[in-house]
Amino acid sequence: MVKVKISEKRNPIPQKVTIEEKTTLTTWGAIKVNKSHFFPSSFQLKIDDKVIYIDPVGIENAEQADYILITHAHPDHFSLKDIKNLLKNETKMICSKGVSKKLGDVKDKVQVVRPNQQLQFEEFSIGTTFAYNTKSVFLWIKAHPKSKENVGYVITLKNGLKVYHTGDTDYISEMEQLSGIDVALVPIGGDNLTMNAEEAAKMVNIIRPKITIPMHYEIKNVEELNRFETLVNERTKIIKLN
Template identity: 30%
Template sequence: MKIQFLGHACFLLDDGSCKALVDPFLTGNPLAAVSADAVEADMIFVTHGHGDHVGDAVDIARRTGAQICCSVDLAEAVFGPAGVPAVAGNLGGWIKTSFGRVKLTPAIHCSGVPGCLSCGFLFEMGGKKIYHAGDTALTCDMTLLAAEQVDVALLPIGDFYTMGPQDALRAVEMIRPALTIPMHFNTMPPIAQDGAAFAAASAAAGFPARVLAPGETLEL
C-alpha cells in the first residue's frame, strides 16, 4: 500500500490494483508535484466544492475514465453539469469500491456549493485504514475514529481556513492513528506552518508523524 503526497491536500493512494486520487488541486498549485495531464487515477475522491479541492477532477476523469466519488449534492452541483458521472454518497455511509470500501466522514467547513456539506474519507484499502480529514475544524466526532484503528491520518494543519497545528494535535489525540501526515499548509501565505514542528509535537505526545514533501511516497 503506497501513499504519495502530490501537494496541498492531494494524495494518490495505490494498493497495486487501484489508484485512488484525492482532492486533485494541481493546476495553479505552486507546490504540485505533478501536472494534471500526467497523473493517472482509477477513482477520484473530492471532499468539497472549493477550487483547491475539486481542482482538476473533471479533466482528469475525462482523460483517464476515472470514477469520481463525492457527496450527492456535490455530484449534482459540479460533476453532473460537467457531464462526468459520479458515485454519490452521504455522510456516515460506506461505499463499496474495487479496492474495498470508503466511508464519508463529517467535516466542519464551508463547502463552496450552497447547501452542500463538506466531508472527509475513511478508506479501507490494501489492508489499511487511511483517514483523509478534508478541510475541517476540530470536532468531537473525531473521537469516534479511535475505534477504527486508523493506520494513517491525513490532517490539515494550516490554520486560517482549517484547524491549525494545536487543534490538529488534539485531533491526533482523539483519533489515535498509528501515523499522522500533515497536509493543507504552506501552499499560500495565510496557511504557512512548520510541518516539522507539528510532527515533533505529535511524536512527543506519543503519536508518530511524518511530513511528506510533494512527490514523496510512503509505503505502508
C-alpha cells in the same frame, strides 16, 4: 476570486510514501493559491494496480484514475481540468453534493455522498466522515458550514489498513468515534478554515494513527509545521512532505 496554479516552489519530483507492500501514497507538491505557496490536500493512493485520487489539483504526468474522491468544491480541492485529465471510461467518481453541481459533462460518472455513509467496492471500502467548521470567518459565516455536507474519507483495504483524509475541517466531536486509523492526512493551516497545529495534534493524539501526514498549510509556515510535530504523541510517526 481564488486563483490556483502550480507553485514555482514545488518540489520537482513527486513524493511517494510506501505505506506497506503494494500500497503507496503520492503527492505532486505545492500549489499557488492567489499569492500563497501552499501544500495542498491532493494525493494519489495506489493499492496494487488500483489508482485513487483524493482532491486532485495541480497533478502532473500522472496515471489515469480508477477512482476520484472529492471532499468539497473549493478550488484548492476541486479542479475540473485535473479531473478530466485523469478520467478514463471506467473511472468512478465520488463527491459531495456541492461538487456534483459543478461537474458539467462528467457528472454522469458521479456518486454523490453525504457524511456517515459506507460504500463497498471489490478492492476496498470507503466511509464518508463529517468535515465542517466550528469557527467563523466573519460573524456567523463559516468557510465550511455543516449544512454543506462536505466530507472526509476513510478508505479501508481488504487487509484492514485504514487511510483517513479529513477534508477541510476543524476539530469536531465526530472524529472521536474513529478507530483503527493507520494513516491520517490532516490539515494544520488554521486561519478559520481548518484545524491549526494545536487542534490537529489533539485530534491525532485521540485517534492515534500510526502515520500522520500534515497538509493544507503555507509552505513558508515552518513554525506551524514544527509546532504540530512537537505536540503529537511519539506513538505517531509524522511524515512531512513539501
